[in-house]
Amino acid sequence: MSKHHLHEPLQSAYKQYHSTETALIKVHNDIMWAMERQGVTILLLLDLTVRNRAGAATGGVGIVLSSGTKRSLASVTQHTDRTLAANFQGNPATTVIVIYCPTNVDNEDNIEAHYDNLRRTIDSNPAHNVLVIVGDFNGRVGTGDANYTYHDATNRNGKYMVDLAIEKNLIIANTYFRKRNGKLWTYMSPTGSKYQLDYVLIRKK
Template sequence: MMESPEKIISGVKAVPHSDLRGGTSRDCGSRRKKDENTKKTKDKPGRYATWNVRTLLQNSKLENLKMEMTNMDLDVLGIAEMRWPDEGDFWSGEYRIIHSGTIENKPGQGGVGVMLKKDLGKRVKGYVHRKGRVILVKLDTHPVNTTIIQVYMPTSQHEDSYVEEIYEEIQILLDQTKVDENVILMGDFNARVGRGEELPYVGQYGLGDRNERGDRLVELCAKNNLVITNTWFKHHERRIYTWKSPGDKYRTQIDYIIVRQRYRNQIKDSRSYASPDIASDHNMVMAKGIIKFKSLNRKTCKKWDMKLLKEDTRKKNYERKTDECEINMGENVHNNWTEIKTAIQKAAQETVKREKPTPRKEWITEEILEMI
């Protein structure tokens, strides 16, 4: 649990939330108490998904992914194999994207991330990532926090010792969460769990036979009271398989969405979808459930239209208004700053207009979307 901005998990700093789209918010009254920031609780249908996209290096891939996220009406999307070289946190249109960078000492390989719809993007409390294979994002939801953990596990070509190393990283993150937190662990686990032999962790509707890596995943679930959701719902095989071999010779299930057993009832359905297309051999896995959070009650910060001060008449008028303001300076620095700020704002309100927000134009056009 990221109790402070300086909390360190496995050598990586948990980064506090920052909305990168806006400017300063000191004049917007955003630093209010928590009970003033929130109103009544809202419940809404939620859609969580995970997808191994194989790569997002091409220029059009991110726009393609955003389009699929919109088409599927997703709230949260965990992404595997992004292959972006650096870690980052930014907004693209209505989505916030937090990503880890590639695997250590292996440029161009791995990389995980989480993409969030606007409502949840504003509720990020912190995040941490490790080794280009695991990323955790904590969300401010109600009545408890929601922790998203996206994973990209090593393939069968890697040694078991390396696989175990990644499982240890996952366990460290799980240990850092409170027992009552809503945890959603998802991703490409490169493991087959098959049909349920260890109820309630694995359901009756998994696909194929379990392998050794599947045993290790079930062991993790049993230790932490986790349920593999997309083995619990009866669907046609085409809604169960998540990966197909080259040439489509065989299909199997290796991508999962996993939740704590106490929150199992929040998931109303969980299945794979072959229709979203990003040139990957993996299908998207999506779980439908309930997201609960409090409505934010934040003021919108509007900037002053400073270019108006280039007009000589307006500039002189502003200077005159500031000179007319009475400022009572004392020994208290905070009070002095408040006096100065109030005077500046009063003069600006009488002479300078607020800047109208201009929506950023997306570089991609409808014609390009049709071609993708």
């Protein structure tokens, strides 16, 4: 990959002389840069240490806030190992739901249970709140379901997400803006394959 210059400029994984340490340094510097400019900083954490027999992560989500953002935090509720909701004071108030969806090859009952819980989490928050759902949806959205996406076809998990967006009046925000393909993918497998699996969903007003 290095020989053919396939790496992204800011990529910190699967790259010679780069490691978890260099990735953490980059994240730390970005947070400090935002704090110096009094910007809002929200860092989402996925705990990938809990794994099933097949080696797939089974859950674990979190949220890290800058000191300024923390002062607006009203409550945090962990609904399941895969779903967490944080509410922030403001006018209007804001609800951020962090999710980690089962993989596309997981049992469909697990996917159904995850989305049923996500629907309950959405419905448990006031309808007038600004609602943002972020995380690893482990799904692909194709060009038939979004304007600007990395993939040509929508897979099973992507269909669940698209159906949820329609049902709950959400937009898939990171498919609304034209970007080059190198800015669309969010995950690279150990073999070098690239996928867009992480999304930001925002409730329409």
